[in-house]
Amino acid sequence: MKTLLLLYLLIATAPLLRAEEKRALLIVIGEPGNALYQEEFQRQAKVWQDLAAKAKMDADTIGLGDEPSDGDRPGLEKAIADMPKNDGDLWLVWIGHGTFDGRAAKFNLRGPDIEATAVAELLKPFQQRLIVLNLFSASGPFVAPLSGKNRVVVSASRGGEKNYSRLGEKLANSLGSADADLDLDGSLSLLEAILHASAAAKAFYDDAQRVVAEHAVIDDNGDGRGTGTDKFKGLRADGAAPDGALSREIYFLGDSADPLTPEAREERTKLESEIEALRQRKKDVAEDDYYAELEPLMRRMAKLYGK
Template sequence: MEGFGMIGRKIKGVMIAATWLVALGQHVHAADDTSLTPQTELVIVVGASGTPEFGEQFSNWVETWRQVSEKAATPMTVIGQSEPGDSSDREQLKSTLDELSVESPTPLWVVLIGHGTFAQNAAKFNLRGPDVSATELAQWLQDSERPVVVVNCASASGAFINRLSGDNRVIVTATKSGVEQNYARFGEFFSRAIASPDSDLDHDDEVSVHEAFLRASAEVRQFYETAGRISTEHALIDDNGDGRGTPATMFRGTRAVGKAKDDAELDGREASRLTLAPADARLPFTKAELGQRQELEVQLEELRQRKSTLDAAAYDAELESLVLQLARLYQAAEQRQQEAP
């Protein structure tokens, strides 16, 4: 079966074949909206640290995210590190999300770094001043018409999944439930993973949310095993909208190998398409081209899942058609990159 890394290499291979389209006058036109846009917008929320030791650790995680955002040319907003002002961190978070909850193909990432609590069936993320609950965060994001990634690195964060899960959402939590309330180390490993090329499991030169989740989960397990301690955190990822979440142990590489109890669809498919830190040579796709590329990638994944039901000739024909369409998008972006001053 072909992963997106292999598909990416195949696209490069057919780029040469696609050039004959231009020679025949079938020029690849850029989309109506040719303005380039940041690939992602990032909001980092730093909660109440409780102790100077935790505060220093959280600051280090933020710095890792800052380095990634600079490399990716991603706008980054940090809430919770400035001196307290007239408005609380909770109010600043709400107003920031209100401003960013717009119709856009550009994904919005919200990363929560800190501690969490779960009591009386209410999950909360601890802020300086009033805390924010999972229910409130869900309400603030409910009108967003853009892809949303929420990475909650706090203890008791698993209870956020059933509140935030939905279409066009990727939710990552450091714990599998609200009961796991000890300090969570997942945030440290996830920030490292999203920044490290070693996390690129499918070798497509980018680290997806899914890949960072898998690597961070593995490093959390290794930490507790090395320390000879029982793990008090078990991360989950949810991107199919069912509000259940899937642990990293259900995957081999990036492919799901486990099975849910009721044969429900496992998560990971959408998360594998979202990346924050792009390859150094990322091509300048337009908004419209990004949407087209995502749709073609969806069709490629669906074709891969249907491979066993097709004869080889039919599969190859459909694959070639989709890859050629992707090649045209890459060719247009590559030409634009070459013509840039």
């Protein structure tokens, strides 16, 4: 027990020192449909642009300004194709409306829309960590095709829920809210921001005495199934293979950057999954056996931090 406590303390106090990784952000604004949505989508884009500037991220935005004669899809495809394929995190933030007819899920662009399968093809060459935030209605079917190793995929809706999604506007608010720091460690992780925004979206429906019309989903273990944000208790979700481990490690601002290399982060995510699976079995394992299994996992974790 004392040994395990010491290992926990060593990991928790490991210095956050590593070379700055170059990160990129692409913000995609869809067809607003009316002036009210246009104003809100522009507000959200401004929040992300300001965040990128503060975090010293390379940022580009599609869907603002005059509409090209052939719509935004060609420019979007070129922007994704031109992005680095294996250098630092790539963030894709989709703000707008979506549709799902039971077969094809689409994001509504100005001009021709883009299908989930087409986005998946565009992302195939990328080898680095991807964070894809589908902040639009009917975005649930985007989870499976975009899911993969070392990827976080968030969708504002479960399945084809087609009403306007409020997750995007609530997330924009959460990014600047001290209340979103759920574990009170002074840094805002992606998971914390998504859970806080999802709770705020639900509160909107509850306050208006309306049926909740959207249920956010997060997938970061690569199985393509995703976990509803309502399944989380604190920063952990129930289940044998829960999502959340990778998104807990991702922070918006560079000064909260992870101390580990990409390879070490991948190993840490694997270890955290093993530790979580063991934790799920704790009630069925003798105490001595539980800690006998836990100790080598924690030793391997400490080794990642040079302890």
